[in-house]
Amino acid sequence: MIACRCAVCTSPDKKDKRLRSSIQVESANTTIVVDTTPDFRYQMLRICATKLDAVLFTHPHKDHIAGLDDVRSFNFFQQKAMQLYGNSMTLDAIMREFAYAFADKKYPGVPELELNEITLEPFTIGDIPVIPVEVWHLKMPVYGFRFGNFTYITDANRIDESEKEKIRGSEILVVNALRKEPHISHYTLNEAIDLVQELEVPEAYFTHISHQLGRHEEIESQLPKGIHLAFDGLQLTV
Numbered sequence: 001m002i003a004c005r006c007a008v009c010t011s012p013d014k015k016d017k018r019l020r021s022s023i024q025v026e027s028a029n030t031t032i033v034v035d036t037t038p039d040f041r042y043q044m045l046r047i048c049a050t051k052l053d054a055v056l057f058t059h060p061h062k063d064h065i066a067g068l069d070d071v072r073s074f075n076f077f078q079q080k081a082m083q084l085y086g087n088s089m090t091l092d093a094i095m096r097e098f099a100y101a102f103a104d105k106k107y108p109g110v111p112e113l114e115l116n117e118i119t120l121e122p123f124t125i126g127d128i129p130v131i132p133v134e135v136w137h138l139k140m141p142v143y144g145f146r147f148g149n150f151t152y153i154t155d156a157n158r159i160d161e162s163e164k165e166k167i168r169g170s171e172i173l174v175v176n177a178l179r180k181e182p183h184i185s186h187y188t189l190n191e192a193i194d195l196v197q198e199l200e201v202p203e204a205y206f207t208h209i210s211h212q213l214g215r216h217e218e219i220e221s222q223l224p225k226g227i228h229l230a231f232d233g234l235q236l237t238v
């Protein structure tokens with residue numbers, strides 16, 4: 001966190017250096033990113049990304065959409081508009097907050113964006129099947145996504161029973177765990193552990209971690225078998 005001098009923010013451990021929460025999902029022929037965070041540009045530079053077919057959005061909070069402008073590099077090299085997927089609430093916010101990209105007369109070089117509205121109906125991007133899972137971020141519906149046996153959920157603190165059914169059977173679950181103390185719109189560490197155990201997912205990784213959770217090494221050593229803290233650069237094969 002900017003201006004913080006706590007033990008996590010001053011830690012020399014690379015796993016304590018966290019950019020904003022986002023993942024890339026890659027198959028043989030399709031590459032998707034979930035959310036364009038304020039760190040999107042650096043996240044793409046850091047992995048030397050050369051290809052991006054689509055962006056899936058979980059919800060319109062700024063830490064999940066702010067980096068969208070930088071998809072224009074992909075527009076330039078791929079010579080096509082970027083395909084964006086989100087529910088109507090999220091797409092409305094994108095049109096509002098990036099109004100210049102949707103103007104009738106666009107300034108040259110603005111990002112080329114194509115909006116694809118999604119609901120809770122499953123859909124496919126290239127060869128990647130996507131099942132949206134609706135979760136609650138206080139009172140805001142947020143979309144998690146299941147890709148085959150892998151499920152990604154960020155910014156939640158409650159999931160309806162019917163939506164939990166969509167997660168069951170996943171081999172790997174990534175879910176948010178903000179800190180140990182209660183929070184109005186994010187799972188705590190214990191709530192996230194309870195969710196993983198309730199859904200009987202064998203392998204789980206916690207993301208969207210606050211500096212208030214504590215140092216990676218210390219917290220990782222306290223977690224039950226099969227549950228880990230995610231870290232920037234983590235790669236999983238499913």
Ligand SMILES: [Zn+2]
Nearest residue numbers: 004006009211
């Ligand atoms: Zn700190």
Ligand SMILES: [Zn+2]
Nearest residue numbers: 061063064155
């Ligand atoms: Zn967030």
